[in-house]
Amino acid sequence: MTTVFRKKLIEVSIPLEAINVASAREKSIRHGHPSTLHLWWARRPLAACRAVLFAQLVDDPSSWPDRFPTEEAQDIERRRLHRIIEDMVPWEASNNDAILNAARWEIARSVAWGLGEEPPAKGDGKAILDYLQTKAPPVYDPFSGGGSIPLEAQRLGLRAYGSDLNPVAVLIGKALVEIPPKFAGLPPVNPKSRGEIGRGGKWNGKGAQGLSEDVRYYGQWMRDEAEKRIGHIYPKAKLPDGSEATVIAWLWARTVRSPDPSAKGAMVPLVSSFMLSTKEGKKNWVEPILDDTAQDGWRFEVKRGALTKAEEEKLKEGTIGRSNGGTCILSGASMPFSYIRDQGKTTGLGVRLMAIVAQGRQERVYLTQTDQHSVLALSAKPDWFPDGDLPNNPRNFNTPIYGLATFASLFTPRQLVALTTFSDLVAEVRAKVLIDARAAGLIEDDAPLHSGGSGAQAYADAVGTYLAFMIDRTTDRNCSICSWDSGPSGTKASTGGSARTASVRNVFARQAIPMTWDYAESNIFSESGGGILSALDWIEPVLKRPVVATGPGQIHNINASKNSFPVRPVVISTDPPYYDNIGYADLSDFFYVWLRRALLSVWPDLFRRLTTPKAEELVATPYRHGGKDQAEAFFMAGMGEALTAMHNAATDGEPLAIYYAFKQSEAAADGVTSAGWASFLQAVVDAGLAVDGTWPMRTEMASRMIGRDSNALASSIVLVCRKRAAAAATITRADFIRLLRRELPDAIDDIRKAGVGPVDMQQSVIGPGMGVFSRHAKVMEDDDHAMPVKTALSLINRVWEELENELDTAFDAETQVALAWFAAYGFDKKKSGELITLANAKNVPSSSLFSSGVFKDLRGDTALTPRDELPKDWTPATDKSLTVWECVQHTTRVLNAEDGGGAAAGRLVTEMGPKAAEARALAYRLFEIATQKGWAAEALIYNELAQEWPKLEDLASSANVRASTAAAQAELF
Template identity: 60%
Template sequence: MTEATRRKKLIEVSIPLEAINKASAHEKMPGIGPHPRGLHLWWARRPLAACRAVLFAQLVDDPSSWPERFPTEEAQKRERERLHKIIEAMVPWEASTNEHILNNARWEIARSVAWGRGEEPPPRSDPAAVLAYLQEKAPPVYDPFCGGGSIPLEAQRLGLRAYGSDLNPVAVLISKALVEIPPKFAGLPPVNPDRDPHRAWKGAEGLADDVRHYGQWMRDEAEKRIGHLYPKAKLPDGSEATVIAWLWARTVASPDPMAKGAHVPLVSSFMLSTRKGKQAWVEVVRDPAAQDGWRFEVTTGSLSTEEEKTIRLGTKAGKAEAFLCTLTGSPIERAYIQSEGKAGRLGIRLMAIVAEGQRTRIYLSPDDEHQLTASHLNEDETVNEARDSFLNSETPTRAMITGGVCSAYGLSTWGHIFTARQLKALTTFSSLITSVREKVKGDAEACGIEEGAPLSEAGTNSIAYADAIATYLAFAIDRAVDFNSSLVRWNPSNEKVMNTLARQALPMTFDFGEAAILNDVVGGFFPSCDFISKCILKVPAVGFAQIEQIDAPSNSYPIRPALLATDPPYFDNIGYAVLADFFYVWLRKSLREVWPVAFRRTLTPKDEELVATPYRHGGKENAEKFFMDGMSATLTAMHNAADSNSPTTVYYAFKQTEIASEGLTSSGWASFLQAVANAGFVIDGTWPMRTEQSARLIGHGANALASSIVLVCTKRPPTAAVTTRREFIARLKREMPGALQKIKEAGVGPVDMAQSALGPGMGVFTSYSKVLEPDDSEMTVRTAIALINEVREEILGEEDAHYDPATRFCIDWFQAFGMEAGKSGDAIGMANAYNLGLGDLEQAGVFHAKGGVARLLKRSEMRADWRPSTDRHLTHWECTQHLIRLLEDEHGGTEAAAALVAEMSPEDAEAARALAYRLYDICEKKGWAQEAQVYNLLAEEFPHLEQAALHHQAAHAPAQRSLDFGEVRQ
């Protein structure tokens, strides 16, 4: 199919960006409950909302593709708005399990597929038929960097065949657990003997119920073996309470000779609970009878703000000295602690016990019995065997990952970062996987399920089902591992342990929490099983899916042509393979028999990982070459496998520091786009996906770009022409004004306009096989980006001609002076160019000149009772500034601003909106971050203002405007 006949998809024209970004940000907020990502931790996952919307827009035809069905621009606009509403309905997290909303989205995809085949889609009222049609005739979706599985999962949710691959076996297993395993057993009842025989089991409900049941069995079996290692806490009244966690502090021999070699604590904070009026904290008490002459004592009560600040410091010193000796007050330097740690001479001392009370935490001073119960395990045979065998590989160094590393303090192997009791418990649970697998298999056969091939060989019978349950239970162990290491922090604000890999690093933790893994607490094994069981219920469990372990550059794509959507690694981003070993070593111990191919290596593959890591490739230059060669091979393989009827989407994760230091033509961005173009793709869209919890710019600077850019790519025809620099620029000037207007209409704010404008600009550039410079050399992407930005700025300048003369003067003055004062003489000269006097500008309510000094009026100085319907000297500058004034005013807000929009003519309102983009651009170039924020705010709020204005007009009789614009619009 040629470019001329290929039907444009919605994503190539317009998407409801604001709704997508809002849903993506909400999805990342805490407290939304069980989520598919909760099955297993993986890093930098794209929000499901964004993936769902992008895939839908990749497959659904834009109305302009069907002129016989939508013959006018107005008809196409209405249809486009209808499709936008479908996306808006399906992106909220709450909609991800709403079958009515999902069936509507599936039918729209089926309709586009059917129309393209000259067929009619199945009836919307028959969801099963629609799903069957999509499974058979819609293009399969393939993600060659599937990572945590977001894209295949959302492809499956939309009823499409889902394929994915990744080099990392942990990522592969996570994706299999999300999309490949659940459909195999969808609709089947659980096999455990406690199942409800009268219940109808839908989707993955049976699977989830068995994970919970057999997780409870594992927990009970573990208690029989190691329950004595987890004693209850003794309360002051002699009663007992369940332990939530033990809090430990590392110790080091004091370097001060006055301390006589005594070990002293290294504590980052003594605070246990920060609940106002009910604070709890630890104190170090001198006690000659205690070990090393001191002991910990827990105190509860009320603290002043200053007292709490002091206690929060623990035994920390300033930046140069890490800690202070509690016995002598002398500094203990960080280098000394590191050398003692590497020599194996750091100790640990029980600091406090956290027990469960009546809807509260009880904090208790250390107990000798609890200290001895944990410490005697250091000589345990099972513990030492684990440290010497599967946990003997090295933890990351500072060269491997950003952020702190515990290896600098002697925790140089995975075995070192767990306490003896943690190792005893985790290896006990891991060894139970074999037993539970046999138990599930027996129960499944008792239910009439026959034996068959294992899950790793695509089996679906009793052995395969047992393998599936074992896989999810191994994930529960991994979740427990994440909450049960000596790098776990205790959070005094919410009074619970925090996971080890809360960020993409393994920093040293000096005072740490040890969860009571057998109890129903955060970090407990059964709560992990219960949580994973609930997460399983959130996966669609429909259709076909297949995930393989394949290196992306050498991927020959077992299914083709395919709709390609992927989130590749950023060229110098963190190497996840190193961090993934934290989980891999435990998964391999638990599941080596279940997934023999995935766990054939001792550790995850590293050399092939497509990341520019200098330490691995002998320097920065070699590392970047490795990345670009690999990414070029990957993109070429993608181009060869891509469906010609639909665009390919590639998510590109931006780094704010990269943008700030190098601008839009940064080496990573330009090199990546060059690789995309060299692979034979036309880049005709760059949609900014903002996935953080707030899209506002406050506190982030005016040029804080979206966290991801979605590139929309189509195959360049082999007959693509060669052109010259002059023709390229001429075409940019012809096509970009209309494209920029469409981008604004799609809801892209000023902060993301420069990036979004690269889409149509790069679409022009990459549509040619070559763009030749005057010396016949081939133009690079870096040069093309610079030219696209120049043309965009030129277009913005040309738009100034559409504003009234007073506004054009204000723009010129703003560029020169901002909101600061200048000389009246300069103002007179600039005003004369527009046939204006300073009196005209003052009468218009935009300028102030007195005593040889002139300046723009600040928004706070403008008339609070200003109304466009009564202003006989109305300017677009006023329209924009007064709207911002009301949006910023706590007594004004959206409603008052919308009332002003309702009084403006459509032309004036559109001019006010366009001016916000223009002024933002000026601020961004000048580095006026605070002023830029308000113009971005207005531009982003404008669609809401227009909607609210319509309601306002409907509620109020339209005022008759009797205006004389001749004085200012010449």
């Protein structure tokens, strides 16, 4: 029996532009964004996850020919569904019940129609959720990381499951997806809030707002309690007027023994920049002063005032650069990195307090360091520090080569004291919450959170978990890798309005732990960015957003390569690790070691190991696997097993969506056959999956990317796959090429219609091409070997190029001449003879090329007419010899003209009639040519035009509808 699959929207088209714009915008959302709960690397934008999940579950209208019998009817319905996606992807929509209900209803409708039932009533949000919770298939992400995909599944009302190998990721997922629904609707238990509720009556909070209030209250309690215990090692600073001020940060410089014998073994500073604040009018800097009476013959003094540009640049050079190593401030002797490494590993580097940043009444005050501050800081005695060595992975962990080789070595003694104190307070705070929760009437069950409890004990564990996250957020700004950011140089106007002020940087600006020479030690009790309470400012808003009350979710700790899904069948939507991009396990140990201290008894299974599991991690790390080839073999085998497990657990009715993070450097010479991409697709095919489509996703605006590099590719690709039919046929290479030639033209047209821009065309064509390849059991080569994916990719690319070239011959003759000219000379001026030769080859009289205005006659020379010289009053309707070339150039001109814009360009498109489709195809061709030639600005213009085209057609068709309605009305009257 053959199963009839209903095509899902994601297999036909999705509104890419809207998804990409929302994904790009989401990057700038900070407060309340789930990613701010706890750092995790390479998260997928929520907008993309939400849209992809929706389109995986909602039927394409073509699946219901009885309901949508014509192509036109299907198109209208598809556009309606696109609008639902467009409405739901913006960040602002993520908590909008009306919008989310509309989206949930569409999913419920597809599920219901598939079951031969009627969907619940549209306006009945609760009935829709109940229906989805019982009838819709659950969603599973076996590489759930920071939890974006399960979170979005939950938001769409679906049963949401995820798992990850990494305990830190699992805990983040639990904190986002699993814990909040458990305690949704509960009022806070802390005495202060209970007192307020008691006075004001009923608790009106939504979602996990009660939990969030408690996290704030007990977080403040922890801070105050810690201050009582260790506040004395965080002294206040004395301001010049004699008053006292809270310190924001102590700035330290590492030191190394000078190699110059004349320095007599003095330790000298390694400083990357002496600037403390670069703000105009508030410039502050450190000056190293040679002083025989000072320790090692030098001291630091803080200065403020005016600086010339040259002086500032000099101060920014510090005593150590990025490429040439350091310079001894005493003798000027150079200190190459090799010397500093050697010293770091043998005798160790030293430290010297450089300056103090304090919070004055109106502004930050930069002060010269004092011995009292220095001695107090260095005398802090931690009674615990995290065990463990940093990984031997110089690509991402730079400090071990300078002798900082353990986790503990990344912290100052005072930071170790503070972080240990806070970690230990988590147990105390849980005990406090437990008492309060019981007093507040929470169920008196002793079941802890990790074993499924939801009473008072579990509640205390939950609050403790978020407070451990508070410590982790603080750790990211309380470690000796955090450097001081002196802010943007210049005035607000000259820095593009940047409001950034000088502040402490966090560790993980990149997916790495770099070496820093001078660093800022935050005051954990201050109210600035490095203070513990500022961590709560990020955590609380995430919990406050009522995203949760939809339904329970589960996040497990599972190795994806093992076929051990706790639930099946499931809709697979997942974002696996990409090759060697990010060493999650190594990086996350930075947090794990502290979480373990705070939460071992709360999550005993997650924190039973000393560090995170490494051996099974699907990352191709040569240092872990004994070489590059072994690393690749490990990755491919493990990924193959994971894909097979997904295949086995997946529903038959829905396609799988697998994100693939594409790296710019992966574009090989032929654009598609990079090793990583080809190997990944090979694993997909070997796991019994057939590729159904590839959607390029961007997290940056196309224009910005292309502005930097005209070949900038999408940042990830969503592979849409189905299980390959058991009875799939075997075909030959010749069959494969024949099928590609037959199927690609329509597929390319569909991809363009879906709004894929020229930049991403090459990647997107892989979808239908691989569709042909992978729906067959095998493609046999002439020598009786099965064709590998790598060869298939080259053939797909070749056939695509042939088709594109063939398309050129379909353009009118003048356009063909213009295209050939453009490919050779762009808009440059050349001898007219060149044009005559080209025109003769196409049988076009050169006079008609001039009369049409495509070329301009420059008496002996000629050139394509530049856009700004084209006649402003041109319209397709009145052009007697309309060419596709003119259609493209004029539309571009009008689109960008001051008196033009979308509506005016849309009017031109209306008048083009059937030439409009050709014009869009020409825009893609011109982009390809401009890109190959390296004409970035010209490429950008055609990329934007091609991407705008569907909108212009929409404007054109609505203008047509308006015109015909007006005509019909005129007839009526």
